[in-house]
Amino acid sequence: MRQSRNALVALAASASAASLSSVCTTSWVKSILPTNGTLLGIDLVPSAVTASVYNASSSSSSSSAGGMSTASYNYCNVTVTYTHTGKGDTVVVKYAFPDPSDFKNRFYVAGGGGFSLSSDATGGLEYGAVGGATDAGYDAFDYSYDEVVLYGNGSINWDATYMFGYQALGEMTILGKALTRGFYSKADDAKVYTYYEGCSDGGREGMSQVQRYGEEYDGAITGAPAFRFAQQQVHHVFSSAVEQTLDYYPPPCELDKIVNATIAACDPLDGRTDGVVSRTDLCKLNFDLKTIIGEPYYCAEQNYTSLGFGFSKRQAEGSTTSYQPAQNGTVSAEGVAVAEAIYNGLHNSANQRAYLSWQIASELSDAATTYNSDTDSWELSIPSTGGEYVTKFVQLLDLDNLSDLDGVTYDTLVDWMRTGMIRYMDSLQTTLPDLTPFQASGGKLLHYHGESDPSIPSGSSVHYWQAVRSIMYGNLTASESLSALSDWYQFYLIPGAAHCGTNSLQPGPYPENNMQIMIDWVENGVKPSRLNATVSSGDYEGETQMLCQWPQRPLWKNGSSSFVCVNDEKSIDSWTYSFPAFELPVY
Ligand SMILES: *[C@@H]1O[C@H](CO)[C@@H](O)[C@H](O)[C@H]1NC(C)=O
Ligand SMILES: *[C@@H]1O[C@H](CO)[C@@H](O)[C@H](O)[C@H]1NC(C)=O
Ligand SMILES: *[C@@H]1O[C@H](CO)[C@@H](O)[C@H](O)[C@H]1NC(C)=O
Numbered sequence: 001m002r003q004s005r006n007a008l009v010a011l012a013a014s015a016s017a018a019s020l021s022s023v024c025t026t027s028w029v030k031s032i033l034p035t036n037g038t039l040l041g042i043d044l045v046p047s048a049v050t051a052s053v054y055n056a057s058s059s060s061s062s063s064s065a066g067g068m069s070t071a072s073y074n075y076c077n078v079t080v081t082y083t084h085t086g087k088g089d090t091v092v093v094k095y096a097f098p099d100p101s102d103f104k105n106r107f108y109v110a111g112g113g114g115f116s117l118s119s120d121a122t123g124g125l126e127y128g129a130v131g132g133a134t135d136a137g138y139d140a141f142d143y144s145y146d147e148v149v150l151y152g153n154g155s156i157n158w159d160a161t162y163m164f165g166y167q168a169l170g171e172m173t174i175l176g177k178a179l180t181r182g183f184y185s186k187a188d189d190a191k192v193y194t195y196y197e198g199c200s201d202g203g204r205e206g207m208s209q210v211q212r213y214g215e216e217y218d219g220a221i222t223g224a225p226a227f228r229f230a231q232q233q234v235h236h237v238f239s240s241a242v243e244q245t246l247d248y249y250p251p252p253c254e255l256d257k258i259v260n261a262t263i264a265a266c267d268p269l270d271g272r273t274d275g276v277v278s279r280t281d282l283c284k285l286n287f288d289l290k291t292i293i294g295e296p297y298y299c300a301e302q303n304y305t306s307l308g309f310g311f312s313k314r315q316a317e318g319s320t321t322s323y324q325p326a327q328n329g330t331v332s333a334e335g336v337a338v339a340e341a342i343y344n345g346l347h348n349s350a351n352q353r354a355y356l357s358w359q360i361a362s363e364l365s366d367a368a369t370t371y372n373s374d375t376d377s378w379e380l381s382i383p384s385t386g387g388e389y390v391t392k393f394v395q396l397l398d399l400d401n402l403s404d405l406d407g408v409t410y411d412t413l414v415d416w417m418r419t420g421m422i423r424y425m426d427s428l429q430t431t432l433p434d435l436t437p438f439q440a441s442g443g444k445l446l447h448y449h450g451e452s453d454p455s456i457p458s459g460s461s462v463h464y465w466q467a468v469r470s471i472m473y474g475n476l477t478a479s480e481s482l483s484a485l486s487d488w489y490q491f492y493l494i495p496g497a498a499h500c501g502t503n504s505l506q507p508g509p510y511p512e513n514n515m516q517i518m519i520d521w522v523e524n525g526v527k528p529s530r531l532n533a534t535v536s537s538g539d540y541e542g543e544t545q546m547l548c549q550w551p552q553r554p555l556w557k558n559g560s561s562s563f564v565c566v567n568d569e570k571s572i573d574s575w576t577y578s579f580p581a582f583e584l585p586v587y
């Protein structure tokens with residue numbers, strides 16, 4: 001049966017406020033598909049369309065990925081299939097359309113994490129937004145990208161690489177906005193406010209959209225982006241390389257003690273003793289790790305779960321669990337030397353800087369050694385987050401991890417970074433610093449990073465912000481460029497926070513209503529100047545902290561109950577790096 005489009009439009013329009021089921025039909029969705037040639041390079045396959053009402057009330061509590069917060073929304077569950085013109089591939093996209101009476105002219109894209117794009121399309125429902133997710137043409141709902149990056153040894157799957165890198169989300173958004181207008185019978189040029197939100201690789205994915213599909217997005221919220229991909233992934237091997245180079249494999253408890261003692265020593269430097277190092281820059285400038293030598297440490301036996309890609313110690317991709325016996329000792333000079341070298345960052349053998357590192361007082365998760373019960377000693381444990389990147393993306397061998405670091409020096413790490421950066425410069429690196437199309441079309445970018453992130457260094461985000469500022473506003477005075485940038489791109493460090501979440505070692509603030517802030521900025525012109533965050537544990541639980549916008553830094557003066565945001569050149573300088581170990585500029 002085929003109704004005319006006009007009849008369907010009339011049906012949809014008359015029923016719009018009343019019922020979701022009237023528009024949630026395959027015939028309606030087929031009728032709104034953009035015709036081949038409309039979206040350049042995207043040919044839709046009408047026969048593959050599915051559409052069905054998802055009734056929240058009638059569903060049992062299906063605990064599939066991320067559906068929790070949206071459990072109470074009815075929506076139209078649509079899947080659409082397209083092929084790239086002339087290519088013969090198949091890309092499946094799914095969309096969640098809110099009830100017409102809930103729709104607020106919004107489209108929402110959620111980021112994934114690790115090597116996965118988000119597979120959940122329902123994240124926008126709470127904002128009255130249509131949401132989407134894509135299988136990226138490599139069955140991304142079932143496989144993560146690292147599982148398909150190689151066809152075989154030496155043979156890169158470039159289609160999957162570009163799709164994961166940025167293309168799949170960009171196409172999902174372009175198509176999704178067209179379908180959104182059609183679904184709710186809006187004009188072809190009707191405004192659909194389009195938002196992106198994600199952290200970690202989800203932050204990188206967001207930056208990829210801002211960089212490559214800037215005109216499509218009105219607001220992007222990007223946390224702790226896993227961008228500068230080659231440097232970031234090889235950096236996950238750096239801690240192990242330090243231990244091997246210094247030939248000291250610290251018991252994990254010794255490093256934990258070093259971190260705890262650093263936090264205790266540096267906590268007051270920001271003017272308030274609250275368990276949080278809100279100024280890691282002052283810690284870096286004023287605290288000598290060597291003062292910890294000789295302090296006793298003790299840890300009870302435990303089954304330790306490594307960070308992997310690092311989401312608040314949940315068992316994340318790339319993480320493993322291993323037995324640790326009780327550890328009782330005193331912090332050694334060797335242990336401190338390892339911590340110092342790790343926080344200092346990678347340099348080549350000519351002592352030229354190659355990369356930045358985690359801020360002092362961050363956990364040293366990648367440095368965790370494993371216990372060998374046969375020899376009763378601690379041994380190198382290469383995090384597979386970095387090891388797999390080297391084997392698959394640099395060496396092009398279909399292996400999940402490096403087996404050892406034999407013959408590997410700091411120069412080797414620099415070479416790995418250089419190879420990865422050049423090979424994936426236009427796919428995964430994700431550091432294009434010219435955001436003019438996004439800025440010129442009115443886009444707003446809210447970028448944040450936990451200052452004590454032990455997985456992706458917060459300095460990585462600072463460096464990108466600095467690159468954008470100098471590339472786009474290099475001809476302006478310092479204050480002019482700051483103000484021009486902050487009109488549309490704002491960056492916030494979150495004191496004490498870990499990787500995309502709070503930190504069990506530092507009970508600090510975390511933002512909880514970023515989307516509300518972004519919607520207000522985009523739709524109501526309310527530009528933020530500070531970022532609303534809430535302390536979620538500890539003595540100050542419940543306290544609101546309006547975080548300072550970078551490059552301003554917090555300081556509690558005279559034990560007052562709130563901090564001021566100060567300009568501190570020395571502190572900013574401590575966050576400013578160049579990377580002379582590379583011939584090419586590293587943005
Ligand atoms: C658009 O192209 C796809 C793929 O070639 C094809 O399956 C589909 O039938 C085309 N649609 C129309 C309306 O011709
Ligand atoms: C959802 O609810 C609507 C209206 O109550 C009903 O017509 C429809 O059959 C339900 N769909 C499913 C899949 O339960
Ligand atoms: C949405 O529809 C697809 C295709 O029919 C189906 O595989 C999927 O399970 C549905 N999702 C939900 C949440 O109902």
Ligand SMILES: *[C@@H]1O[C@H](CO)[C@@H](O)[C@H](O)[C@H]1NC(C)=O
Nearest residue numbers: 253256257260297298299505
């Ligand atoms: C470090 O501090 C945390 C949180 O206070 C505590 O659980 C842990 O036992 C401490 N570790 C060491 C080695 O002191």
Ligand SMILES: *[C@@H]1O[C@H](CO)[C@@H](O)[C@H](O)[C@H]1NC(C)=O
Nearest residue numbers: 300301302303304322323324
């Ligand atoms: C560690 O795990 C093993 C095996 O599951 C278990 O027998 C042991 O009790 C655990 N030890 C601790 C300290 O949790």
Ligand SMILES: *[C@@H]1O[C@H](CO)[C@@H](O)[C@H](O)[C@H]1NC(C)=O
Nearest residue numbers: 296297298299326327328329
């Ligand atoms: C750690 O070792 C010291 C010195 O050997 C000892 O006095 C102390 O009781 C030990 N602590 C624990 C908790 O076993």
Ligand SMILES: *[C@@H]1O[C@H](CO)[C@@H](O)[C@H](O)[C@H]1NC(C)=O
Nearest residue numbers: 320380381382384401402403
């Ligand atoms: C990676 O390989 C190293 C060396 O074989 C091993 O120590 C480490 O546990 C592995 N890491 C993971 C996460 O499998």
Ligand SMILES: *[C@@H]1O[C@H](CO)[C@@H](O)[C@H](O)[C@H]1NC(C)=O
Nearest residue numbers: 151152153154396397398399
């Ligand atoms: C790929 O290379 C690795 C390392 O040399 C080897 O172990 C593996 O067998 C190779 N795979 C195939 C399919 O040849």
Ligand SMILES: *[C@@H]1O[C@H](CO)[C@@H](O)[C@H](O)[C@H]1NC(C)=O
Nearest residue numbers: 471472473474475476477480
């Ligand atoms: C700086 O360059 C931009 C872009 O080329 C231009 O629009 C702007 O007017 C310049 N500003 C100054 C102060 O020269």
Ligand SMILES: *[C@@H]1O[C@H](CO)[C@@H](O)[C@H](O)[C@H]1NC(C)=O
Nearest residue numbers: 511512513517532533534544
């Ligand atoms: C700050 O966030 C909290 C938690 O979401 C919220 O209750 C509060 O209203 C927000 N305040 C502002 C000023 O946005």
Ligand SMILES: *[C@@H]1O[C@H](CO)[C@@H](O)[C@H](O)[C@H]1NC(C)=O
Nearest residue numbers: 271555556557558559560564
């Ligand atoms: C500290 O407080 C005193 C008295 O209230 C005030 O005069 C002084 O300026 C304050 N100092 C700073 C650094 O804020």
